[in-house]
Amino acid sequence: xxxxxxxxxxxxxxxxxxxxxxxxxxxxxxxxxxxxxxxxxxxxxxxxxxxxxxxxxxxxxxxxxxxxxxxxxxxxxxxxxxxxxxxxxxxxxxxxxxxxxxxxxxxxxxxxxxxxxxxxxxxxxxxxxxxxxxxxxxxxxxxxxxxxxxxxxxxxxxxxxxxxxxxxxxxxxxxxxxx
Amino acid sequence: xxxxxxxxxxxxxxxxxxxxxxxxxxxxxxxxxxxxxxxxxxxxxxxxxxxxxxxxxxxxxxxxxxxxxxxxxxxxxxxxxxxxxxxxxxxxxxxxxxxxxxxxxxxxxxxxxxxxxxxxxxxxxxxxxxxxxxxxxxxxxxxxxxxxxxxxxxxxxxxxxxxxxxxxxxxxxxxxxxxxxxxxxxxxxxxxxx
Numbered sequence: 390x391x392x393x394x395x396x397x398x399x400x401x402x403x404x405x406x407x408x409x410x411x412x413x414x415x416x417x418x419x420x421x422x423x424x425x426x427x428x429x430x431x432x433x434x435x436x437x438x439x440x441x442x443x444x445x446x447x448x449x450x451x452x453x454x455x456x457x458x459x460x461x462x463x464x465x466x467x468x469x470x471x472x473x474x475x476x477x478x479x480x481x482x483x484x485x486x487x488x489x490x491x492x493x494x495x496x497x498x499x500x501x502x503x504x505x506x507x508x509x510x511x512x513x514x515x516x517x518x519x520x521x522x523x524x525x526x527x528x529x530x531x532x533x534x535x536x537x538x539x540x541x542x543x544x545x546x547x548x549x550x551x552x553x554x555x556x557x558x559x560x561x562x563x564x565x566x567x568x
Numbered sequence: 569x570x571x572x573x574x575x576x577x578x579x580x581x582x583x584x585x586x587x588x589x590x591x592x593x594x595x596x597x598x599x600x601x602x603x604x605x606x607x608x609x610x611x612x613x614x615x616x617x618x619x620x621x622x623x624x625x626x627x628x629x630x631x632x633x634x635x636x637x638x639x640x641x642x643x644x645x646x647x648x649x650x651x652x653x654x655x656x657x658x659x660x661x662x663x664x665x666x667x668x669x670x671x672x673x674x675x676x677x678x679x680x681x682x683x684x685x686x687x688x689x690x691x692x693x694x695x696x697x698x699x700x701x702x703x704x705x706x707x708x709x710x711x712x713x714x715x716x717x718x719x720x721x722x723x724x725x726x727x728x729x730x731x732x733x734x735x736x737x738x739x740x741x742x743x744x745x746x747x748x749x750x751x752x753x754x755x756x757x758x759x760x761x762x
Binding site: 427515 | 571572573575576577578579581583584585586587589591592595596662663664665666667668669670671672673676677680755756759760762
């Protein structure tokens with residue numbers, strides 16, 4: 390007979406094994422400082438482990454994991470009183486550094502993505518993060534609570550921003566040709 | 569587009585992806601011990617004032633002000649308790665942690681807004697009865713027949729103006745923060761209605 394505690398521990402281990410990498414990326418997006426990020430990541434894991442006591446498969450495991458993780462990130466952001474952020478529509482004003490051919494490597498792109506995401510307001514930052522994690526519009530709507538229309542509109546904007554800002558990298562990559 | 573997604577998903581990860589459950593439970597215990605820097609400043613300010621008042625009361629200085637000083641001491645303790653109660657990071661109830669992000673965000677903002685918007689009640693008001701009482705005793709003790717009365721009255725006026733300015737400034741800080749939260753709440757409502 391499996392006890393509730395054992396079931397919670399098993400669920401946590403399964404979820405962490407499957408989504409651990411995504412949780413690290415999420416923590417990096419919420420917190421630029423290394424020490425605070427470690428702390429945030431621990432908070433996310435702890436909350437995830439605790440939350441499985443209330444998980445009754447009311448949504449998919451993936452949705453649950455992302456909801457819990459983003460909610461921990463949101464709580465921290467409110468505590469830090471970081472409320473002056475911008476929407477996707479105003480993202481043109483966010484300076485993410487130059488994208489010259491010399492700097493067009495993966496690490497530079499990732500760093501620029503983090504700069505961009507950290508300055509976006511909720512739920513635009515979550516939509517971009519979930520989109521980068523390869524989630525579709527329906528799944529993003531389930532995690533964020535946005536309507537399908539609102540998600541579609543944001544994904545369209547996210548794609549435009551990513552194409553515009555990260556085009557140069559693709560152009561510089563050997564073997565990638567643009568018309 | 570899959571190019572940038574690939575770069576994103578293939579970034580190097582040095583951190584632990586699965587954590588030890590024993591470590592997590594220890595982390596849970598330490599959670600309530602962590603306070604924000606702003607809260608620590610408020611606690612330090614309260615502690616200094618509590619110590620000053622205890623010292624003044626125990627050494628019998630300014631006996632005429634004894635009763636309002638006791639009240640002021642209680643006000644500092646009450647406010648420190650309220651800061652702990654309202655602003656200490658606490659875990660969300662289990663049933664809330666798996667909510668959709670927008671719903672959770674709104675609830676968290678409402679909770680914090682409630683504390684900030686009512687700051688006049690729990691942060692400012694407790695200090696006013698002992699403060700006014702002290703001013704009244706001060707005024708009563710001015711002997712207008714003596715030549716030094718004018719300067720005493722001037723000092724009293726300065727204390728009144730200083731008190732009003734200080735507490736207006738504190739009220740303004742809380743109000744500004746409450747207004748910013750209200751705007752954020754309105755924005756979240758608009759996004760949810762989209």
